[in-house]
Amino acid sequence: MMQKSILILEHYEQLKVISDPMRTKMLMHLIEQPHTGHQLAQKLDVSRAKILYHLRELEKYQLITLVKEEIQGGNVLKYYQSVARGFIPADHLLNLVETQQATRQSYLEVLDRAKTRVLTAPDDSFQPRSSDVEAWTSLSVQKEVATTPQQFLEFTKKYRQLLAELEDQLETKDEKKLFYIMATGFEIDEALFEEK
Numbered sequence: 101m102m103q104k105s106i107l108i109l110e111h112y113e114q115l116k117v118i119s120d121p122m123r124t125k126m127l128m129h130l131i132e133q134p135h136t137g138h139q140l141a142q143k144l145d146v147s148r149a150k151i152l153y154h155l156r157e158l159e160k161y162q163l164i165t166l167v168k169e170e171i172q173g174g175n176v177l178k179y180y181q182s183v184a185r186g187f188i189p190a191d192h193l194l195n196l197v198e199t200q201q202a203t204r205q206s207y208l209e210v211l212d213r214a215k216t217r218v219l220t221a222p223d224d225s226f227q228p229r230s231s232d233v234e235a236w237t238s239l240s241v242q243k244e245v246a247t248t249p250q251q252f253l254e255f256t257k258k259y260r261q262l263l264a265e266l267e268d269q270l271e272t273k274d275e276k277k278l279f280y281i282m283a284t285g286f287e288i289d290e291a292l293f294e295e296k
Contacts, residue, residue, distance in 0.1 A: 103131075103184055105185055105186065106186045107163070107186070107187050108190050109189045109193060110190045111161070113161055115193050115196065115202055116198050117160075118205075118206075119198045119201040123154050123157065126144070130158075130164055130180055131186075134167050134168060134179035134181040135180060136178060137152045137155055159180065162183060164180045167180065167181045210282060210284065211282075217280050225237075237279075244293050249287075259283065
């Protein structure tokens with residue numbers, strides 16, 4: 101199955117289904133790779149019955165799909181995967197409270213997955229190679245920036261273009277290593293970092 105990059109959610113029911121925190125957690129795993137209900141239950145430390153209920157709901161609203169079945173020890177293992185790597189509400193759903201809940205929950209899950217990636221990365225990933233931070237092959241940045249919404253939008257476009265350029269460079273035959281990149285950005289009410 102070929103995952104779409106983005107699925108536009110056209111129906112309120114789809115939005116309501118993904119605004120549930122457990123389903124958002126499940127989707128994060130199913131975006132990355134296919135899982136069985138049993139695998140998800142183990143990873144999320146939830147009963148298999150609860151996971152199967154949520155899988156049925158996600159499948160009912162065409163957010164996940166069955167991608168493979170295997171017979172193992174007389175049992176049929178069903179592997180599900182997300183139909184897209186990201187979900188965005190259609191314009192007519194943008195002003196609903198469920199949209200805000202689903203978006204906030206999605207950001208929280210992305211941050212949680214990033215934490216997991218940090219904890220499971222090789223130790224060498226965090227070995228400084230110099231006192232010059234610019235020479236490190238890792239990056240961790242927090243910044244509060246006062247800017248206009250339009251300037252922030254222009255920045256996000258440039259950031260996405262920069263990521264696309266980096267991916268395009270993967271065609272080179274040089275020795276490659278896999279890097280994980282995660283970024284979030286959103287408006288806040290007040291600064292927490294003290295101005296210098």
